[in-house]
Amino acid sequence: MTASAAETHPQLHAEALEALRDLTGRADAAFHPGQFDAIAALVDEHRRALVVQRTGWGKSAVYFLAALLQRRRGAGPALIVSPLIALMRDQVAAAARAGVRAEAISSANPTAWTQIEQSLAADEIDVLLVSPERLVNPRFRDEQLPRLIERCGLLVIDEAHCISDWGHDFRPDYRRLRDLVGQLGPQVPVLATTATANSRVVADVEEQLGVVAQGTSGEPGTPGPTDGTTGVLTLRGPLTRDSLRLGCLSLPDDRARLDYLVRHLDAFEGSGIIYTLTVSAAEDLAALLNTPERPVRAYTGRTDAEDRAQLEADLKDNRIKALAATSALGMGFDKPDLGFVIHLGAPSSPVAYYQQVGRAGRATDSADVLLLPGREDRAIWEYFATASMPSQDSASQVLTALAEAGSPLSTAAIEARVDVRRAALELLLKVLAVDGAVEAVKGGWIATGRPWEYDAERYENVARTRREEQQAMLAYERLGSEGTGPDVVASDPAQCRMVFLARQLDDTTAVPCGRCDVCAGSWYPSADAPPGAADAQVSALLDRVGVPVEPRKQWPQGLDQLRMQGLQGAAPKGKIAEDERCEEGRVIARMSDLGWAVPLRSLLRTDEDGRRIDSPVPRNIGSRIIEVLKEWDWQQRPVGVVAIPSTTRPELVSSLASGIASIGRLQDLGPLGLAADAVPLSGARNSAFRVAALWDRFVITPELQQQIDALAGAPILLVDDVIDTRWTMTIAARLLRRAGSGPVLPLALAQEA
Template structure:
């Protein structure tokens, strides 16, 4: 087939792909350039093009041409299930059989692998995490690599640890790239790569045996359909009220992004209360509910999904009419990627940023979750090296001071670096030399700080907003867009209705969230000589408690963060906070199961108040406990204490096992409190400033119940999460 015939065939495949029965659809020259490089010249190419440019058309058309020439299947490494679902449907439209292997379809793996061996699969989509699943890596990947006709790396900026969304599992592609047979083309695609990331990814791609470096095809990143704007409103209540008043003015359906799960749930609940059809979508949303929410948005059955970044790369709705951010992401690159969800197939889409004063605190929290210090990393490697068999993350937790999610992320980096390896049953140390690259980690942290300042500049800047974002991505063709609020004037005012504002204040100022007790002991405690395991007996467990608010929300969180932060001055509980606590108690008492509800099997009225010790806010906790006792006409029984030689609070962000180990024996019940409990038998109200892991309350509950308390009712100001 000559080049002319190949181009005609390629256009015909495109027509099938986009559903054009007339067959008039044509590839653009830049798309054909990429396809020709892959199919004819067997090149390795990096395509950096704006969202909606048609990157998927390139690899699906290339797949069809390669398969017609007798080539093997295309392997697409994709980051999200939502993307995989969209891609399977899109491929079918062009007569391309696509299958996927991911965590949500485990029951189909054997059948998919058999279809691959039989040559019946044209496209296999896998997650980067799957590349290092022991069974897939050792039993499937070698033969798949040998048979691959085209390798596609979608969202390729994730390969680079300089990128805004670096994922360690993506780095395993280096091994797959090195092991590909000679002449197998590779396509990497992304819409969000600045010059540094582009160079890094191109260098990793350019490892083929042909000696040629990767072909980089980079286009302008302007999105002519997008109109960018920033609305700076006085507080969280005004931002919620603005959304309630103006959501229906935004075109079509869209996405409202928030920075935290708590805020997404809070905003969705408020907007539904105000009569809007919205659904929340976060990392805690079950897979089935996520799929239902995606389909509802795709079919325009909802006005918006209120989402965290869990709804990000790969979600494809061409007619998405708007993206609103309630809170600014910490990176202009990440922001550009998220707003790029809108306006792919419509002439006009609105993009609005509503920044909040809580944004910086949230940035700071996520920055604290960076790669751990060398001491913790070395400790993990040493523990694995001393084990005679693979260790699961659950088994490692009691031995290292890292939470599970952070521990797993660190292990993935160490796996990529060759220091550890994932096996059936867990992780093992390889014994290979490993160096802690403090300079690189510091550089990345510095880049994050630069990106955060860039977002501040974006919010306050008076220049063209699209030009600003394009320059952040090193787009040399960046010029003023003529559409954003700074270029053409704001299309939206900041006014809100009194009714919506009053309702928003009521929603945000309504105090009280549940504090669920710990019900299970951490796994793996036997490794450190502790025999506790399984379910915590009811006789040792706290009851469901109450908190004034979550530190991560935009209501009480904004009031509590300055009060409870590690650098916040200690002092008596403020009157407004105390009044809200009293309201929480009154609601708790009269609500379902409360001691004043009159219900059968309801809680018994507390017989007294006990405080937990605080090394950071002792006066705050003491005054809170005493004033609650006086208002409730309850005796203040005293407080538990920490032994001076112990410092359990130093592992405040440690994992459950480490936190529990640090508290056992350190948290004690003084004799005076034991006597007071005997004089006032019954339930106790246990008061603290905030709870994070929940293990301080759990240990205290066991001590108090051993001393005769019948129920332990936790009452805290703030809960993390």
């Protein structure tokens, strides 16, 4: 029989156990299976370890205790790479309970950086927490990181699945940690932790942890041994959670799902999280569910950092019933007694779903987890999947622009030279930086000159894996569709929802939970209910039409850098002149909204070849447009309608404009003219390139000019099918205003946001 770690390291075990009890504040605290094994491997054996354990197991206890014990032995401070500011705040507070002096450097505390740096220099800090993005910061990378590497007593990579392309929450900056690991000497222990890693992710992380520094066992960046006391130790435990009661309820549409939440949210005990797939859905849901007696708040990527901290505290202290949240509230949020997690819309993979539901029931005997999938889920999955993948064309544009510049370029300056939207450009720069093709320096970005090739096979493999994960999520939703109860699970244990999730993470030890709706039948409130007040509340949200669209007020930077026809020598800059600016516009709904976004997405769909489907405006959509016009609180009623000339949906746009003119008794002024060389718009994904593509696209025909003159400065309604970047409406409105029209009011069916 192999001796336990406690038996082979008795003195360390006694010391670590005392520190654990200080950390937890409990005199009877004991290590969970595997916790001390990891501590011993790090502190006494100086190994590299990967811990894959379910949420609530106590991974942070391992690295805080290991850091404390290392410091007692004369080692330098521990460096913990942590993904979220919320996680850092909790970890700093937890460390203090164990007598560990911890500090965090993040975007949330820039005024404290100087003091923290001074404390590090004075050796007054035991643990420094940073985000992976901080490692890219030129000042931190050049001034602080070399000293930290030299003195580092322990490196911890939290949420280590982010290292891997195969992880469900891939973050490019995490991949540079492989280089950081490779700079550490063999005496520096390294710990990676995660609760969501299947075998493929585990193998990938093990390979990156095995990289050794020059002079240890090979050239820089070469893998180290994977067995023996100097190799990577992987401690993997069962990932099932006995406290969670899982369920899935498929309802026909948004109205039914929202009605269900209004009626039954109070039936879920305690406080919890309701996840949505989009920001607008979270905001709408919070507004719908919030009452004085049952506060519900929204938490999204648009929430200010200060407000996030307050919302997290409110939920932890049970001052609110729930947060309606996007994935912005995920890794790092720790409320041990969280009572429930509900999803209004499914995440794109069972692994991501497992990670989010793992927020619940960490320190309670029971917590409820309910999925309410939506018909629009797959379209949202596809959007985010394609948005996160760099393209070869975009990468080539960026590298060429940097090479030709000869000096550092800011992200805004690069955006003016390459046709990539800002969010995608920032992600692409991170990918290229990790691969060594570009580098962040003072003043912006430079090309390193290192050879770089687009790894098409790698990205296709990742894309294929993402598609497989989506299919697995759909399979999870269908579990038990042939019936529920013990007989179903007895014939196929994989029908159990907890077993299904565990097997997605390659945990083969899972057995049926006996608690989920497949094992034990539906435990959640029935969707059948008599009409009541909920009907009016839901209808008020879903039947609402008329979303305001703010006008563009500033020209994009860098237009003078674009040597395109029509802009040479005349590129606009600064503020858009008020007498050339469009007014606030309206759409029925945003494409990411609940309610009317569903029929709008159907109307504005594309065929299998990606071509936009063109048809007249259907009656139900037309009636909603009339409602928008009736509720529009304009200062002066428009007297004419002008259509944006469409090359992809001409019938839809022309029927929309003529229908509005007829019903509203407005003059149908027809469409703007198209330049002779105008072609269907393609590319032009960022603002500068979009403006350049649109600048000379439209013309005022003689017939239209005559009608504008006859209106003598009266307002005009400018109509299109979809508002995306808002530049089409901006450029067209400028043209109309310069031709003598009055205020221009943009109107479209939907907004892509």
